[in-house]
Amino acid sequence: MERQVLFFYFGLFSMATSNEFHYSILEEMKLNTIVGNVAKDLGVNNINLKMRKLRIVSHQNRNYFNISAENGNLYVSDRIDREEICGSEKNCFLDLEILAENPVNVYSVKVEIQDINDNSPNFYKDIFNIGISEYALPGVRFALGNARDPDLGINSLQNYNLSPNPNFALVEKSGKEYPELILVQPLDREKEQKYELILTAYDGGKPAKSGTAVVKIVVQDINDNYPVFSQKMYKVNLEENLPIGYVVLHLNASDKDEGSNAEISYSFSHISENAQQVFTIDSQTGAISTIGYLDYETTQMYEMTVEAVDGGGLVTQCSVLIQIVDLNDNAPEITIASLSTPISEDSAPGTLVALINVKDLDSGKYGDVNCYITDTQALKLLPSSNNYYKLITAGLLDREGTSEYNITIIAEDEGSPPMVTEKTVHITVSDVNDNAPIFGKPLYISYIPEHTPAGTSILNIYASDLDENENARVTYSIITSNIDDIPVTSYVSINSMTGVLYAQRSFDYEHLREFQFQVMAKDSGSPPLSSNVTVRICIIDKNDNAPKILYPSPDTEGSPLFEFIPHSAEKGYLVTKVIAVDADSGHNAWLSYHLLQVPDPILFTIGQYTGEIRIGRDLPDTESLRQKLVVLVKDNGVPSLSSTVTLNLVVAETFQQIVPEIKRQPNNSATTSNTTFYLVIAIAFISLVFIVTVLITVIFKCRKTYSPTSFDAFNRNVYPQFTLGCPSEISDTSLPFPFSYDVCVTLDSKQNEIAYLKPVQNVPTDNLIDTEDSAPGTDVINANSSSSSNAQVGSS
16 A cells, blocks of 8 residues: 555655656655656766766755666655654655756755654653542542643544543543643542553554553642643743753742642653653753753754642643744855866866865854855856866866966855855866977087097986976987988997987097987877987097108108208308198197207297298208208197108209219219209209299289189199188187198109198187297298298209
């Protein structure tokens, strides 16, 4: 029968309107009894059921229902007692909130609890003692304690029944009033002093339930006045949170009798169990006081019955109604119904981060709550429905700027003073690959000494990434390019994990002075991001080339070199000029000239930086004088490298006087009769070359612009211009070498060579090193004409 009634209620009340559902169920249903199918009422099929994650958000101490994750059925999960939940209220509802995710939504569910006959009528005490005077006349009534049945309607208390007795009968009033015992015929104390009757209370349930109490009657002497209360019902308003021992009400009943018949005692004739935990009454004074704490949120009203009994056993009752007044004694409650963390930093503005429920158990304005969060530009709080708030992103997030947020949610009611609750929500921001690697320098320059062994680490390149984990793991690679048609990877390699560059070969400054390429740093994100940086490798020169003497040529084999000095030469006369070059650069190519072997150190001097050999004093008065000089040319490197050349200087009045000297040389022991003829031809040829050289020199000096000659082409192929391309950081390579060499040679390469030095066009001179003597470049330029005018040849 109950099952049929249950399905009737389901069919009648199960519906969904404006996101609110109404179900009806009988109390005391078995656990796991199905109330209704929430998923079906929401229109959620079984495919989307798990994704929506339906669950009940309960704001009570107990959760009576649950939702099946398999089929969406709302079923009973705990014992439901309507009287425990709603007390004596006629309509009993349980308000539920169902939270659905993906997307987030909240649905209100109202479950009506229907009453069943699960409680028997119950008297507040098992024995009622009544004293009746033997002089009492038939028709006298005596009030008995009424029974209470917490059920409703037909299931509640309906009637009373008294065990049969010829002297007494029961007079019933309405179900809300107490029954009265009526005396049917006079009592004779001498015949019988006591009577014991059974009082039974019945409800209207099917089957009906009943409760009994014993009525003990003692026949007494006459007591014809009842105690009288000043009013039938007392109403009191009490603020909650009153201290224990507070006197709520002082009852005072009067009795017109005298003596013991006027002595009145007070007691509760009917009081609920929860009221017994809060109130007590003084039996002598009638004062009702508190023995527990009042809480509006637990019980808003107490109703009890107080009886006054005089010394003769006459009883009078009154009702006491105590209404609890709400105070602002409950702080707002903050519940995080849903929280999404971590949240991706590329989330669009307005992304839901958390769903927050705010509730205050107080009533009226004390229960009105204002909710806000601490100042933050990244997140904002928006009100939703049913005391819910949405915490959403206010703009774009940047994990590299702020990786986590501690959002303090503040709920404040409108009491005076207001009560405030704070709750902190920790939200982390997850990383996306939105930052490319960043190099520590815009340009990497490395200086490597030439002849560095292959495999040497030459530079450490580092790039950082503001992202984290895999998005910040950087790998390095060289962007493929060619240097003189050779892949750059043939010159250098890079460790992909550490960014360390290694030399793949030994570099030679004279062949390769600098090169540059690009290195790419790429992270491991998806998709990966990368950055490029330019790397310049500058080769540092070492002093690995000895000076090369261009003039006089040191390659003359078997033919000593002679320089003619006329007797008329005076002090300062330019005898000849030693010209040398060095394939190195900077200080390593800075040459100095020294007389290594000279018979008379005073007779000849040499310019330390020019290489000019001049007469140091007047020549001795002799017909012929022969001097052998050894000139040392050394560079400025550490250690210094050097070369030597030997000169034979002959002082004579005429050129013919040196011929015997030449003949006396060991190399000319096998002279022929044609020596003089060849010598004349040589002198004529040398004179011709001298004249041509002088003419060319004059032409070059008169020209405003420089035009290349065949000598220049030879010079560029053999001795290139020396200029520095990389910023110099090493002291021994900081001196630029801004000179190119034009070499003029005789027809016989084994004969003397005459070299002329000319400054490179448009070469900055601010890096030249000054010395105490005149600058080498200037002396060399000024020496061009003088050296060519004194050029001599050796015998072949």
